[in-house]
Amino acid sequence: MRLSPAALAGAAALLLAACASSGTNAPAATSPAETASGVAGQLATVTVGVIPIVDTAPIRLGIEEGIFAEHGLELELTDSGQGGAATIPGVVSGQFQFGFSNTPALISAHSQGLDLPIVAPGAASTGVAGEDTAAIVVPADSDITDPAALAGRTVAVNTMKSVGDSTVRETVAKAGGDPDAVKFVEIAFPDMLAALAEGQVDAAWVVEPFSTLAQGQGNNVLASNYVETSPTLLIAAYFTSATLMKSDPDLVERFSAAMSEAQAFAQEHPDRVRAVLGSYMKIDPAVADKLVLPRFPDTVDRKDVEFLVDFAQRQGITEDTVDPAALLP
Template structure:
């Protein structure tokens, strides 16, 4: 091989390699790194805020901005409309979106419920109201944060399983922070809420815990997840993977520090609770995976209660491997 030929051959290899780097660089750079995530300001989203505060998102080259909403159902329209890149939502809201031909999928775990009482969500009422079962709610009003979401669905199933008639119970939408006042003023007879509101509401004795519908109906339920649109996932697969890795580290941090002052300070920072009150909250371990079996049970309940016209498979809602 002549020296001139060797030189030309070598230059071609170098030029090709440089060109490859130039092409791959912008391709990676096109993936979105500044993200907007809709959240509900409750204990369940602690892993996301932990990932922010501990720098796990930054380690993955991501910048995350949060946008508080009233419930998982409220985040889906903004997600589909492009206002959010990820949304903290629930199976009920997600499945209904998919049933309406919206391309949305679960990309990461959000929160689980406990397997035994007390739980992270429960029904409370006035101590002297005499409400102990679903049968006691017949002819009365129950507050939920959003209609047709997980709270609404599992409250209905609990009412049925404890002797009540869901057709005789009125469900009224009230934001979590306002539920206790609504019960005290007798605008509603009972309410189903989540932490941090549940423990603080029943602390003074005027309001009491009635029951824990999630545990009664489906212990260990995968109650919430982070979701994204198919379009966003297709255009940003590495971003999704980075988001998931950082969120998992956030969950691991929460599980390791749930009894530490740093965790109480974290919860207080976005719920506006006093740190000393956080120590009395009921917590469930932060999940690092999503169970297809748990998702399927929720979908079956949705079909039973008229939220789905046709059966739906859990596999239709899951993106990638959510067990690692």
């Protein structure tokens, strides 16, 4: 282990309702002024809204390894059980200083006038079809053998107008099918495989560890929708508010630098990633050893953000084009 040295609240509420989030209550956030005025030599407390999924392993490892402490930060993580979009209202209202979210939800927030710059990458596609962190799965006896055949069929996703349904639509379109004919049903990830087995849906979009569990139950991978959308797809990222960016740029810079180091550590130590999963999510160690990890980039590529902005508009997540520069520090 590393040794550490000595008026948008209303908009946030609307967005929270739109995302149908139901996260856990967060601890009281430390204000930017309080954070900046900490006694020299003491760690500044930083509140971060995250979700208990594989993608957030790096931030947990960063705490374990003392990476954040080396940057003078002590993190308070609050897990939300209903997706990354649930953290957006928390950051806007000041409940959290930083948050983790899927990138389409962040772009959607920007299109609604919420200024939430990305400060660090979260997770990205492996770029390898059949070996990615998310997949569209169908039963072994399904007559659906091509993504185009999902037109007219029912597909389970965890939330709408987010990274799941949008990348499934993109995959169907690339295969020559009609994405507008796909019928999406919102089902929580833990309930998807039962719905698939009982014939309530024809296919399901799952992320790890549910992709590994699905295949273990005999289901087939129809397509790797992230890879089909973009081999370098930036799935999720850490963000903050423009207010904190302006009032405490040093804090934001330190958090960003620490996250970059934590991401690099996770990418270089996959065994440590697998080992830490059980500390914050219920997972069989055997599944943790087998699941496909996402790629953990340590920098944000502007080209990936530009792609996401175009993708979001193409898929109807946003009506107007969002300026990529508004998403980047």
